Amino acid sequence: xxVSSLVDRYDHVLLDLDGCxxxxxxxxxxxxxxxxxxxxxxxxxxxxxNDARHAGEDFVRKLWRLGVQASLEEVVTGGGALQxxxxxxxxxxxxxxxxxxxxxRHVEAAGLRIVNDTAFASRxxxxxxxxxxGFDFHELREATQAALRGAHLLxxxxxxxxxxxxxxxxxxxxxxxxxxxxxxxxxxTVGKPRPALLQTAL
Amino acid sequence: xxVSSLVDRYDHVLLDLDGCxxxxxxxxxxxxxxxxxxxxxxxxxxxxxNDARHAGEDFVRKLWRLGVQASLEEVVTGGGALQxxxxxxxxxxxxxxxxxxxxxRHVEAAGLRIVNDTAFASRxxxxxxxxxxGFDFHELREATQAALRGAHLLxxxxxxxxxxxxxxxxxxxxxxxxxxxxxxxxxxTVGKPRPALLQTAL
Numbered sequence: 095x096x097v098s099s100l101v102d103r104y105d106h107v108l109l110d111l112d113g114c115x116x117x118x119x120x121x122x123x124x125x126x127x128x129x130x131x132x133x134x135x136x137x138x139x140x141x142x143x144n145d146a147r148h149a150g151e152d153f154v155r156k157l158w159r160l161g162v163q164a165s166l167e168e169v170v171t172g173g174g175a176l177q178x179x180x181x182x183x184x185x186x187x188x189x190x191x192x193x194x195x196x197x198x199r200h201v202e203a204a205g206l207r208i209v210n211d212t213a214f215a216s217r218x219x220x221x222x223x224x225x226x227x228g229f230d231f232h233e234l235r236e237a238t239q240a241a242l243r244g245a246h247l248l249x250x251x252x253x254x255x256x257x258x259x260x261x262x263x264x265x266x267x268x269x270x271x272x273x274x275x276x277x278x279x280x281x282x283t284v285g286k287p288r289p290a291l292l293q294t295a296l
Numbered sequence: 297x298x299v300s301s302l303v304d305r306y307d308h309v310l311l312d313l314d315g316c317x318x319x320x321x322x323x324x325x326x327x328x329x330x331x332x333x334x335x336x337x338x339x340x341x342x343x344x345x346n347d348a349r350h351a352g353e354d355f356v357r358k359l360w361r362l363g364v365q366a367s368l369e370e371v372v373t374g375g376g377a378l379q380x381x382x383x384x385x386x387x388x389x390x391x392x393x394x395x396x397x398x399x400x401r402h403v404e405a406a407g408l409r410i411v412n413d414t415a416f417a418s419r420x421x422x423x424x425x426x427x428x429x430g431f432d433f434h435e436l437r438e439a440t441q442a443a444l445r446g447a448h449l450l451x452x453x454x455x456x457x458x459x460x461x462x463x464x465x466x467x468x469x470x471x472x473x474x475x476x477x478x479x480x481x482x483x484x485t486v487g488k489p490r491p492a493l494l495q496t497a498l
Contacts, residue, residue: 216463230432231466238457238466254478255440261418264433264440268478275473276456276466 095131106138108292111153112145116160118259126161139168142292144251144285146172146224146266149196172250172266173200175284175291176222179248180204184220190240192233192269193224193250216240223273223281224250225266234272241277249273251285297333308340310494313355314347318362320461328363341370344494346453346487348374348426348468351398374426374452374468375402377486377493381450382406382422389421392442394435394471395452396428418442425475425483426452427468436474443479451475453487 101107109115115125132139141153141164150169157164173193177200180189185205191198201208201222209215216239223237241247249270255262270281284290303309311317317327334341343355343366352371359366375395379402382391387407393400403410403424411417418441425439443449451472457464472483486492 225433227433229436231427231429234431234466234470238470239463242457242464254480255444261441262444262478264436264474264478268436268440268474271477272466272470272474276464276470278456 095127097131097135097137101132101137102135104137106140107132108140108142110286111141111143113257115141115157115162117257119160120259121160121162129162133163139164140170141168142170142286144172144253144266144291145256146176146197146200146250147194147226148173149199150174152196170291170294171196172224172285172291173197175294176200176224176248176250177204178294179282179284179290180206180220180222184246184248187219188214188217189220189222190215190218190236190245191222192226192229192237192273193222194226194228197222197224197226197250210236216243218245221245221247221273222250223248223266223270225253225264225269229269234276237273238276241273241279247273247277247279247281249281249283249285251283251288251291253285297329299333299337299339303334303339304337306339308342309334310342310344312488313343313345315459317343317359317364319459321362322461323362323364331364335365341366342372343370344372344488346374346455346468346493347458348378348399348402348452349396349428350375351401352376354398372493372496373398374487374493375399377496378402378424378426378450378452379406380496381486381492382408382424386422386448390416390419391422391424392417392420392438392447393424394428394431394439394475395424395426396430399424399426399428399452412438418445420447423447423449423475424452425450425468425472427455427466427471431471436478439475440478443475443481449475449479449481449483451483451485451487453485453490453493455487
């Protein structure tokens with residue numbers, strides 16, 4: 095499969111994952127062949143996703159399992175963009191985190207101290223918000239109390255939903271809306287279409 | 297304690313609970329005496345709360361425990377207002393519910409069939425949303441999928457937070473914002489300042 099003249103003019107291609115390369119656990123039609131064609135044509139590839147539920151390694155494993163070659167350096171996630179922004183602006187700070195285990199690791203790798211479930215939660219410097227399957231009222235309460243006390247509010251993105259085989263699932267934007275409504279304040283976000291995720295990719 | 301001339305002109309007094317009669321498990325200063333004075337002056341009293349986490353019976357028990365006389369007929373909750381509205385407009389429908397066990401009972405008492413955790417969840421006719429301590433991603437996902445398929449969206453209220461001894465806790469408005477953001481649609485609500493709760497009280 096040759097690359098189209100539209101793509102031929104570019105050296106690098108940024109590919110979304112959910113709904114572009116795959117939906118749930120199945121590749122979209124032609125995705126495997128398209129990525130292979132881009133590689134054969136010598137294009138640089140980055141897989142860019144607002145998804146902050148999984149670590150970069152998880153995405154690499156899934157890409158290979160579905161037949162798509164990828165290296166860890168080529169995968170840029172919402173969690174990676176959070177880490178990039180937090181390391182730049184908030185290293186050494188304390189954080190309350192709404193997010194998966196992968197997001198917790200990104201926050202710690204950025205040099206922050208996670209204070210969820212401690213007496214310091216409501217006095218955290220930063221509240222980090224990413225959608226994940228384990229989201230619950232306890233997380234929302236700790237984030238709300240810290241945000242109301244003036245913590246900086248940083249969200250993975252504003253995606254309302256993401257595609258899954260059984261229909262759309264609520265995304266980071268929905269979870270973030272709960273925190274923003276509770277604390278009456280708007281968050282900074284790093285996901286597409288904000289520049290932080292793409293800066294992380296470059 | 298005599299009632300003030302301001303109150304003397306009215307036959308009925310509607311009292312909020314959270315932040316008015318109590319905060320958490322303690323009465324506000326003078327609340328017990330004020331309610332007793334209203335009774336001594338022959339005023340009709342209703343305790344009106346957007347709180348839909350507990351049943352009316354729970355509020356009556358708590359009022360007595362704190363030294364405030366009250367009967368079940370005098371307590372009007374967010375759950376009661378949901379039941380009133382659902383019984384009027386949606387009896388016989390199927391519902392996905394975000395809410396406490398008390399809200400589930402109100403929805404069933406209104407004549408609806410709750411289909412949470414069944415294969416019919418995403419095809420529910422109505423999505424009912426009330427804040428509660430057990431709120432989690434699974435509830436949010438079922439509500440989102442039903443709302444995206446066109447279910448009627450009914451919320452207990454838009455309170456961003458409610459007062460608790462350790463600071464504000466996220467209210468029904470925060471939970472509702474997550475659902476509304478995920479499905480891209482605004483809900484009908486029954487709580488104050490909407491008329492449904494007060495209609496239920498009268």
